[in-house]
Amino acid sequence: xxxxxxxxxxxxxxxxxxxxxxxxxxxxxxxxxxxxxxxxxxxxxxxxxxxxxxxxxxxxxxxxxxxxxxxxxxxxxxxxxxxxxxxxxxxxxxxxxxxxxxxxxxxxxxxxxxxxxxxxxxxxxxxxxxxxxxxxxxxxxxxxxxxxxxxxxxxxxxxxxxxxxxxxxxxxxxxxxxxxxxxxxxxxxxxxxxxxxxxxxxxxxxxxxxxxxxxxxxxxxxxxxxxxxxxxxxxxxxxxxxxxxxxxxxxxxxxxxxxxxxxxxxxxxxxxxxxxxxxxxxxxxxxxxxxxxxxxxxxxxxxxxxxxxxxxxxxxxxxxxxxxxxxxxxxxxxxxxxxxxxxxxxxxxxxxxxxxxxxxxxxxxxxxxxxxxxxxxxxxxxxxxxxxxxxxxxxxxxxxxxxxxxxxxxxxxxxxxxxxxxxxxxxxxxxxxxxxxxxxxxxxxxxxxxxxxxxxxxxxxxxxxxxxxxxxxxxxxxxxxxxxxxxxxxxxxxxxxxxxxxxxxxxxxxxxxxxxxxxxxxxxxxxxxxxxxxxxxxxxxxxxxxxxxxxxxxxxxxxxxxxxxxxxxxxxxxxxxxxxxxxxxxxxxxxxxxxxxxxxxxxxxxxxxxxxxxxxxxxxxxxxxxxxxxxxxxxxxxxxxxxxxxxxxxxxxxxxx
Amino acid sequence: xxxxxxxxxxxxxxxxxxxxxxxxxxxxxxxxxxxxxxxxxxxxxxxxxxxxxxxxxxxxxxxxxxxxxxxxxxxxxxxxxxxxxxxxxxxxxxxxxxxxxxxxxxxxxxxxxxxxxxxxxxxxxxxxxxxxxxxxxxxxxxxxxxxxxxxxxxxxxxxxxxxxxxxxxxxxxxxxxxxxxxxxxxxxxxxxxxxxxxxxxxxxxxxxxxxxxxxxxxxxxxxxxxxxxxxxxxxxxxxxxxxxxxxxxxxxxxxxxxxxxxxxxxxxxxxxxxxxxxxxxxxxxxxxxxxxxxxxxxxxxxxxxxxxxxxxxxxx
Numbered sequence: 013x014x015x016x017x018x019x020x021x022x023x024x025x026x027x028x029x030x031x032x033x034x035x036x037x038x039x040x041x042x043x044x045x046x047x048x049x050x051x052x053x054x055x056x057x058x059x060x061x062x063x064x065x066x067x068x069x070x071x072x073x074x075x076x077x078x079x080x081x082x083x084x085x086x087x088x089x090x091x092x093x094x095x096x097x098x099x100x101x102x103x104x105x106x107x108x109x110x111x112x113x114x115x116x117x118x119x120x121x122x123x124x125x126x127x128x129x130x131x132x133x134x135x136x137x138x139x140x141x142x143x144x145x146x147x148x149x150x151x152x153x154x155x156x157x158x159x160x161x162x163x164x165x166x167x168x169x170x171x172x173x174x175x176x177x178x179x180x181x182x183x184x185x186x187x188x189x190x191x192x193x194x195x196x197x198x199x200x201x202x203x204x205x206x207x208x209x210x211x212x213x214x215x216x217x218x219x220x221x222x223x224x225x226x227x228x229x230x231x232x233x234x235x236x237x238x239x240x241x242x243x244x245x246x247x248x249x250x251x252x253x254x255x256x257x258x259x260x261x262x263x264x265x266x267x268x269x270x271x272x273x274x275x276x277x278x279x280x281x282x283x284x285x286x287x288x289x290x291x292x293x294x295x296x297x298x299x300x301x302x303x304x305x306x307x308x309x310x311x312x313x314x315x316x317x318x319x320x321x322x323x324x325x326x327x328x329x330x331x332x333x334x335x336x337x338x339x340x341x342x343x344x345x346x347x348x349x350x351x352x353x354x355x356x357x358x359x360x361x362x363x364x365x366x367x368x369x370x371x372x373x374x375x376x377x378x379x380x381x382x383x384x385x386x387x388x389x390x391x392x393x394x395x396x397x398x399x400x401x402x403x404x405x406x407x408x409x410x411x412x413x414x415x416x417x418x419x420x421x422x423x424x425x426x427x428x429x430x431x432x433x434x435x436x437x438x439x440x441x442x443x444x445x446x447x448x449x450x451x452x453x454x455x456x457x458x459x460x461x462x463x464x465x466x467x468x469x470x471x472x473x474x475x476x477x478x479x480x481x482x483x484x485x486x487x488x489x490x491x492x493x494x495x496x497x498x499x500x501x502x503x504x505x506x507x508x509x510x511x512x513x514x515x516x517x518x519x520x521x522x523x524x525x526x527x528x529x530x531x532x533x534x535x536x537x538x539x540x541x542x543x544x545x546x547x548x549x550x551x552x553x554x555x556x557x558x559x560x561x562x563x564x565x566x567x568x569x570x571x572x573x574x575x576x577x578x579x580x581x582x583x584x585x586x587x588x589x590x591x592x593x594x595x596x597x598x599x600x601x602x603x604x605x606x607x608x609x610x611x612x613x614x615x616x617x618x619x620x621x622x623x624x625x626x627x628x629x630x631x632x633x634x635x636x637x638x639x640x641x642x643x644x645x646x647x648x649x650x651x652x653x654x655x656x657x658x659x660x661x662x663x664x665x666x667x668x669x
Numbered sequence: 670x671x672x673x674x675x676x677x678x679x680x681x682x683x684x685x686x687x688x689x690x691x692x693x694x695x696x697x698x699x700x701x702x703x704x705x706x707x708x709x710x711x712x713x714x715x716x717x718x719x720x721x722x723x724x725x726x727x728x729x730x731x732x733x734x735x736x737x738x739x740x741x742x743x744x745x746x747x748x749x750x751x752x753x754x755x756x757x758x759x760x761x762x763x764x765x766x767x768x769x770x771x772x773x774x775x776x777x778x779x780x781x782x783x784x785x786x787x788x789x790x791x792x793x794x795x796x797x798x799x800x801x802x803x804x805x806x807x808x809x810x811x812x813x814x815x816x817x818x819x820x821x822x823x824x825x826x827x828x829x830x831x832x833x834x835x836x837x838x839x840x841x842x843x844x845x846x847x848x849x850x851x852x853x854x855x856x857x858x859x860x861x862x863x864x865x866x867x868x869x870x871x872x873x874x875x876x877x878x879x880x881x882x883x884x885x886x887x888x889x890x891x892x893x894x895x896x897x898x899x900x901x902x903x904x905x906x907x908x909x910x911x912x913x914x915x916x917x918x919x920x921x922x923x924x925x926x927x928x929x930x931x932x933x934x935x936x937x938x939x940x941x942x943x944x945x946x947x948x949x950x951x952x953x954x955x956x957x958x959x960x961x962x963x964x965x966x967x968x969x970x971x972x973x974x975x976x977x978x979x980x981x982x983x984x985x
Contacts, residue, residue, distance in 0.1 A: 119704045119833065123711050126734060130715050133726040142726060149733065153832065160833035161783050161798070175831060179744065183736030190732035191725075327723050542725055576743060583747065587780045589802055614687060 019118050021061050023158050027121060028057050030151045031109055034125045035102045037132050037141065043087045046099040049080060053106035060110075073111055080107060098131055118159050125152045139528070139535050150177045185575050193568035195561035196544040215295065215441055215462060217254045218265040221406045222399065224420045224441070227462045233291050233529075234443055234462070235299060237455040240285040244301070246445050248337050250465065250477065251299040251457060253442035255316040261356035262406055264424055264439050269351060270315040277303060277474070281338035290329045296320050298331060299442060299457075302477075303341075306334035315348075316438065341474035344436060352436025352469060359432055360408040367432045377435050377470050381478055384429055388422065388483040391415065395485035422480040423464040436469040440477070449526045456529055594646045594657060597664040601639055604669045618643055632669065639663050681823070684755070684844040689775075691753040692826070692839045697746055705834035708738060738834060745835040748782050748828045752799075756821055756845025757806060761974075762813060763939070764852040769810040770821050770845060776803050784830040789822045813849045816935070817982045821845040850974045853943055854936030883907040884948050910948065918963050919945060921973075922955045935977050942973045956980060 032054050039047045053076060080103045088096030105124045112118055129145050129152075154176035161172070216223065243249075256264035283305060290298065298311055298319040307313060308331040311321040321331075344352075370383040394416040402409050407425040410417050417425075423439050430437035444463035446455040465479040547564075556567075591599070602612050602621075610628055612621045622640040626633045642660040645651045680698075682690040701709065712735055719727030753775040760769040776782050776799040787807060788794040795807050813819060827838035883896055886906035896907040921941040926934045938954070945952040946965075953963035954973045958980075961973055 115833075119707070123704075123707055127711060127715065130718065130727050130730050133724050133730070134722060137724075137726050145730065149730070149737075153737065156832045157830075160830050179737060179740055179831065180733070183733055183740045186736030186739055187729065187733040190735060191729055194728070194732065539725055539729070572739070576739070579740070580743065580747075583743075587778045589777065589779050611687070614689075 019112070019115060019159065021064075023118070023155065024061055024112060025058070026158075027112065027118065027155055028054055028061070028109060030148070030155060031105060031121065031125060034128050034148050034152070035105065037136070037144065038098050038102060038128075041095060041135060042099055042102065043095075045083060045087055046102065049083050050102050050106050053080070053103070053110060057106075057110050073107070076110060077107055094134060101128055101131065115159055119156070122152050122156050122159070139531055146180070150180050153180060182579055185579075186572055189568060189571040189575065191542070192547065192550060193564055193571060195564045195568075196547055215253050215293075215443075217295070218263055219256065219420050219424070219439070219441060219464060220263045221402050221410070221417070221421050221424065224418060224462050224464055228418070228460045232459045234293075234457045234459050235288050235290045237289075237446065237457065238287045238453070239455070240287075243448055243455055244284060244337060247482075248301075249445050249455075250302055250440075250463075250479075251443040251446075252302060252304075252317060252319075252440055253297060253299055254440075255314075255318050255467075256439040256441065257316075257351045258354065259356050259424070259428070261358035261428075262402075266318075267316075267351055270347060275313055275315060275317075277336075277342060278340040279303075279305070279336040279338070280340060281336055283334045283336060285332070285334045287330060287332045290324070290331070292326045292328055294325055296322070296325055298324070298329075298333075300333050301335040301337065303336050303339045304333055305336055306332075308332055315345075339474070344469050344474075348469075349436050352438055353431055353434065355431050356428065358405045358408070359428065360405065362412060363408055363429065364432060366411070367429055371433060377433075377468070378472070380433055380435065381430070381468060381470070384426060385478070385480060385483040388426070388480050393417070393422075393484045395481065419481040420464040422484060423466050426478065426480040427466045430466065430468050438467050440465055440467055444479075447526075449530055594643065594660065597661055598639075598643050598647075601664050601667055604667060608669045610669075629669075635663065635667050639667060679840055681840040681842045682754075683842050687755075688844055689753050689755045690841050690843050691751065692749050692841075694750060697749050697837050697839050699742065699746055699835050699837040702829055702833060702836045704832075705738075705836075708734075708834050712738070737832075741832045742835050744831050745828060745837045748785070748830050749826065749837050749839055751778060752776060752782065752785070752826070754824070754826070754841055754843060756843050759819075759821070759845055759847035761848045761850065763850045764813050764816045766813060767810045768813050768819055768847040768849060769808050770847065772807050772809060772824070772843075774799055774805045774807060776801065776805075778802065782828075782830075784828055786827045788825055790825065813847075816849045816851045816932075816978050818979070819847045819849050821847070848975060848978050850978045851932065851935040851939045853940040854933060856940055856944070880909060882910050882949050884910055918951045918953070920953045920955060920963070921945070923957055924955075931981070935980055939974065939977050942970060942977070946970045 032051070035050060042050075056072075056076065084091070084096070084099055084103060088099060091097070091100065101124070105121065105128060108117065108121050108124060112121055126149070129148055132141055132145060150173065154173040157172040157176055157179075215227065237243075254266055257267040257269075258265045284301060285306075286301070288299060298308075298321050300319055303317055304313060304319060307319065308321070310323070311319045311331070313319055321329075366387075370380050370387075374380040374383055392415060396416045396418065399410075399417045399421060400414050402414075406421070407428050410421050411425050411429075420441075427437045427439050441462070441464045443457045443461040444465070445461050446457035448455050463481070465477060465481065467475045467477050470476050551564075598618075605611070605625060608629075610625055616624070618640050622636050625636050629636075639660070642656065642663060646656060646660055680696045682692050682696050684690045712731055715727065715731040715734070718724075719731055755773045755775070757771045757773045759771065762768045772787065774785065774797060779801045781801050782799040785797045785799060786794050787797065787809060789809060789811050792809065792811055795809060797805055797807050799805055809824065811819075811822060821843050824841040824843060825838055826841055827836060829836050883899070884907065886895060886908050890908040894909045896909050899905070899907050921938050923934060923938070926937050929937060938956075942952065942954070946969075949965060951963045951965040952969070952973070954961040954976060956976060959976055961969070961976060
């Protein structure tokens with residue numbers, strides 16, 4: 013068994029490369045030090061392979077292990093969080109590779125490799141990653157094949173890789189059967205205390221100046237929307253999220269002080285129906301266009317038109333919703349007025365002066381609001397992703413000094429000013445806009461579409477949305493927020509919005525991106541969102557009705573049991589050797605005789621055989637000799653042709669022993 | 670190798686009347702290897718992880734690998750299925766030497782079959798990689814412990830290809846036998862034992878007159894009789910033999926060794942045969958049940974050794 017336990021260096025080279033590729037998608041998530049350490053270990057492995065005289069001694073291995081352990085505990089002191097575990101796994105993989113000498117070590121590395129692949133899906137679930145993982149599965153399997161070959165005449169054979177690919181492709185049908193029929197449980201087996209706050213971005217339930225502009229750097233998808241009718245125009249696409257009432261002058265937070273009540277409002281426009289597919293987020297609220305009318309069953313509407321839902325944290329969730337875009341919310345409750353007029357302590361005299369100046373120039377609340385918007389429009393305000401750092405009193409500083417800010421600066425300071433003016437107001441956070449994907453006919457809303465705006469209560473229109481950002485940068489509202497983050501990264505530079513006449517290449521890139529996203533969307537619907545409910549729906553669609561877990565398992569086993577003989581049959585077809593028709597005919601002739609107890613010995617030539625047959629069965633002399641002569645002519649002689657072949661075929665067909 | 674089942678429960682492949690044994694569907698055993706169990710553990714972990722994180726892609730990867738395991742089982746099984754074996758020849762050895770059987774492996778399929786392992790029970794493992802549609806010969810050896818006919822022991826053929834997750838094996842009961850001669854015994858004293866028969870045509874004993882031939886040097890030979898010329902030609906040490914044709918013929922007789930047991934007598938006779946052949950003497954062999962007429966050369970040697978090997982063996 014010894015020969016089977018040795019591994020050739022060539023296999024180890026490839027193993028090193030494949031290990032690097034298997035871990036590679038984690039590099040963006042891991043601490044740079046960990047990534048470098050991992051690559052260093054691989055490099056060291058490569059060196060010990062390349063310079064065969066450098067033996068990987070125990071001492072070296074021990075040193076590298078100690079260094080890695082120290083590094084891990086420096087970077088992740090308590091090993092808390094997924095990242096720490098990934099770091100540990102990566103370095104373990106590297107170290108195991110380092111001491112890989114025999115086949116057993118190799119197999120351990122390969123199994124760890126498979127395990128590493130699954131961890132990528134905890135962070136990213138896009139199709140591209142799936143393709144990458146699929147290729148890596150083939151590569152690991154190829155190495156496994158290579159490891160179980162007894163002789164290693166050459167290094168890694170392409171042959172092995174091709175065979176691995178064919179094995180993996182053959183297991184796809186079984187995978188599909190298992191995936192769709194494996195009995196699903198609706199919840200986790202036990203709570204792992206998943207810490208999803210790391211690595212995921214999304215709106216939080218409070219804002220401080222700067223919190224949204226951080227979020228906006230992420231191109232990650234927040235949710236996707238399919239409309240039952242045409243999508244509303246961009247300026248009406250305000251997706252309501254958390255509504256913020258309380259402020260300490262810097263941070264704005266939600267309220268729990270509002271009593272649940274019968275929520276009514278007067279709709280002034282036709283309903284808009286749509287389905288939202290929400291990406292996983294650590295939050296429990298749903299997003300809806302302006303004022304929601306018909307809610308999904310799991311959702312609850314709060315008095316400030318915020319929607320919360322149970323059991324939606326950290327998983328993809330799809331829900332249907334109907335909204336009204338124009339409305340009148342009716343009278344203001346006492347509690348709402350009280351909450352909507354809370355003024356923070358840090359209102360400065362010049363803010364009060366500004367407001368009283370507006371008040372004196374206007375006859376109504378509405379006019380005052382317009383004054384305020386005009387102020388933002390005419391004064392030299394900049395809309396920028398990288399506002400300067402705010403001090404003790406951000407609103408004042410923003411309004412009178414820096415004048416560079418992002419939507420949350422505008423919304424919060426506007427709301428503060430309105431409250432000083434005695435107009436009930438609140439900050440609403442959510443998303444604005446979204447990119448319509450013509451390929452999938454749906455809207456993509458990204459984290460970079462995150463937005464904050466104001467709502468003021470006016471006598472004639474109830475709660476009314478006012479977006480001061482629109483006054484400063486109307487492009488933000490009309491267009492998707494599609495700018496080059498790299499270009500806009502310098503402190504305080506105003507945001508440059510992409511315009512229609514951007515280069516052809518960029519247009520093409522955008523088209524390509526939209527195509528990928530369309531594929532992604534159906535991917536989400538069919539693969540990522542496949543759940544127990546959808547499993548039951550699929551079964552009903554197939555006419556099977558609702559099946560119990562036990563029956564489902566039986567169906568799954570049955571389907572697999574059908575697949576295996578099918579696979580065997582296909583394999584047999586693929587591997588059969590098709591003999592020459594002449595040989596086949598002759599074999600048929602021999603088989604006829606074999607049935608009568610005259611079998612041809614392996615060493616017996618056709619002539620000898622014929623002689624023996626005739627000796628045993630003189631009655632067959634004539635046909636046996638004719639067939640033998642034809643066969644010899646066809647196989648060994650010069651005479652060949654369709655005529656002769658046909659004659660031979662006829663002779664064999666007519667032959668009866 | 671792994672299981673010690675009672676014989677009657679074991680499914681084996683037998684040689685057909687042409688001496689060929691083909692592994693059929695129901696003659697293949699398969700169990701997971703330790704790597705297979707490791708893989709199963711991995712799948713369990715991945716499954717539990719995917720369910721707990723409600724990660725459909727993780728589940729998908731888990732199921733892909735589960736499918737891979739099933740497909741691998743099939744391929745491991747198939748790597749043996751349809752493989753044919755035939756004993757093409759067997760070596761003839763003296764007792765105590767290693768007898769070798771030459772097995773022909775026939776792959777009638779257009780796929781290669783790598784890593785086919787073969788071994789006798791407790792014997793060394795020989796690996797073979799069979800190219801598509803091809804025959805290959807392997808040599809399996811076993812130490813002999815008794816003289817006579819040695820049928821080829823049960824061969825175990827196994828494979829773990831392609832992934833090493835499963836171990837599939839099959840038992841082959843092939844037809845084929847090697848002949849084991851008695852081990853040559855100590856050389857009996859040369860003067861009194863072989864009976865030299867007088868030849869009617871001459872009266873020459875073992876002497877120093879006529880050169881008869883060469884035999885290889887034995888310690889104690891007189892330096893005068895060594896063929897130094899041959900030694901100078903680097904042909905090894907040879908001793909010139911002199912004598913007459915009276916020494917040409919000798920009878921090796923069962924009755925010469927009344928004081929020895931059966932096996933010891935056979936060993937002594939075997940030694941006599943070998944010596945006679947080396948000295949290029951014609952010899953005859955007289956056993957209780959059989960008499961070989963005097964002759965010389967390879968045919969006679971084989972006949973004599975065969976007779977010694979099969980002495981008192983039940984005819985098969």
